[in-house]
Amino acid sequence: MTGVQDITSTSKSAAAIDKARAEGRAALIGYLPAGYPSVEETIAAGIALAENGADLIEIGIPYSDPVMDGQVIQAATTEALAKGFHVRQVFDVVRGITSKTDAAVLVMTYWNPVVRMGVDEFSRQLAEAGGAGLITPDLIPDEASEWMEASDKYGLDRVFLVAPSSSPERMKRTVDASRGFVYAVSIMGVTGARTSVSSAAEGVVAAAHAAGAERVCVGLGVSNAGQVREIAAYADGVIVGTALVAAIRDGGVDAVAALTKDLSTGLNREEA
């Protein structure tokens, strides 16, 4: 088996974040749910994200029981499922974006759809589609033995979450298990736009860095360029979800392009 060091050096997510860092800025990560409002529009919006300043793209798999999502994303994924979205189509979305852009494309998924397909089979298909790895909101390293094995086998990034409530011990364990970057949850809560970014976020990022994480990105509640600028001052990347989902809902692909362009103005650290 390839050593961890070798795999890290080929991590698509790490490469995308490092490229942004070399440019003196934080990376921008944009989230879109697959199949909302259609598979074709998700691909088009993903390309628009990449062309307007997103370095990484996070494609969510609509799931029947999304306990970490607020109302906007729930409504979008519920609609995608009602329209007949199938899990396999996420690979079409990933392929559609990676074939047209250089962005690193990760899949964000609750764990049961992966279990159902089989962790190895899911990983194989994701790698074949050009995907960078998985963000797993309800999978902790303690339960991830199969995923650790499959992600090593197929060279995929495994992005686990850390939270304001994570103990130092758990922080270390999660940082050690992650590859690509660590997802710092900014607030104790679910996804959704908030008027201000929690002051807890900076502490979580500092704790993750102290635990050895080279790349820490902040998500939950980030919706505008001002918040991006605030977070870019201390984090390696900024994750925006709900605001982009609202944009595609209200204004389609053009609105996603415009919001991404605006968000990316907050990334430069010299301006912070």
Next chain:
Amino acid sequence: MVRPMVDAPTTGSDEGTADAFLQGDRSLRHAPGPYFGSYGGRWMPESLIAALDELEDTFEKAKADPEFVAQIKDLNKNYSGRPSLLTEAKRFAEHAGGVRIFLKREDLNHTGSHKINNVLGQALLAKRMGKTRVIAETGAGQHGVASATAAALLGLECVVYMGAEDCRRQALNVARMELLGATVIPVTSGSQTLKDAINEALRDWVANVDHTHYLLGTAAGAHPFPAMVRYFHEVIGEEARAQILEQAGRLPDAVCACIGGGSNAIGIFHGFLDDPSVRIYGFEAGGDGVETGRHAATISLGKPGVLHGARSYLMQDDDGQTIESHSISAGLDYPGVGPEHAYLSDIGRVSYEPITDAEAMDAFRVLCRTEGIIPAIESAHALAGAMKVGQRLAAEAAAEGKPADSKIVIVNLSGRGDKDVATAAEWFDLLDKDSVEAEIGKEGEQL
């Protein structure tokens, strides 16, 4: 919590365990979690892990604290009315092959079901953790009412999440919770059922975990919930075992209970798991019939997966999306099941079988007419199962040249049926067609 980081079992079943059990060299009682064979665990957001660790730590210390044990004992006796009776049902037994049937009367507890055992325990733990607010999910309202009761007794704020459709149909239970001082929040997300009420409670918990305890109502969810909820219900099995030894002079041949998430069942099963002569049966909701797809027979027809924090059997489609369950009994209408039951099924210690709505309602009527006891429709599934088990045992007795009443069956009568009178009246067409109640019934309302 000390456990391995990467080599926890996540697939397969414990093939060797059944043999170990049959050889009698290993106890199945007091399984501590987090894993039951390959089931259980913590499939949860990292944000909640600290709270689960705190709960586990508090629970472990409480169990070892004589003061806590005494508190539980006192509340069980002087508030809930324990021990609950073990009542021989002689006229009902005539419909069960003539074997002897004993009913464990959880319906006689305060609030009318076994649920009170768990909510009192967890509410006390919430107090020990310094939390001032409890949240709960509820389907028809039984666990919500029990939670509101415990919160009122112990001076805690209580918020109950309930599917919007269930709120409409169970307006009186909503009123009961509100009378007890709880706030009921209708859940309009997803399929607007019990599983979505759990999702919404989890979202609340993530945001308010510093002062809020999630008072989960069944023996499912992330560790330590399955082992902890079982602990608070073990009193059912312990009492039943002592009572049958006293009243019949020996252990029963079979124990029967209904299974939704499985809390009443694991409570009574626990008393008999290490008695190899006692056959144990769990009866799931077969709804319209398992062949129709409209049922809640999770172990009988589900596949292993992860939902609400545990790996267990799960009703899911080929994509791993949760399938909506169906049952006339709201308390059994859940697409998952507690992980310890998944394990007990795999090793063959407990047999799980589906009971249709029609079979359950037949048993419901039989118990009303033969014993003067109106059971919860959930419990009627266990009664219907006991009628089948009784017939089988009677045939065995005949083959052995013994009378049918040489066999003994205990049924966990987990709750009373007052809450189900409207559903039953509709089912048996007891309402005057011109009555207000019948008008309401047409729209699926509960009275």
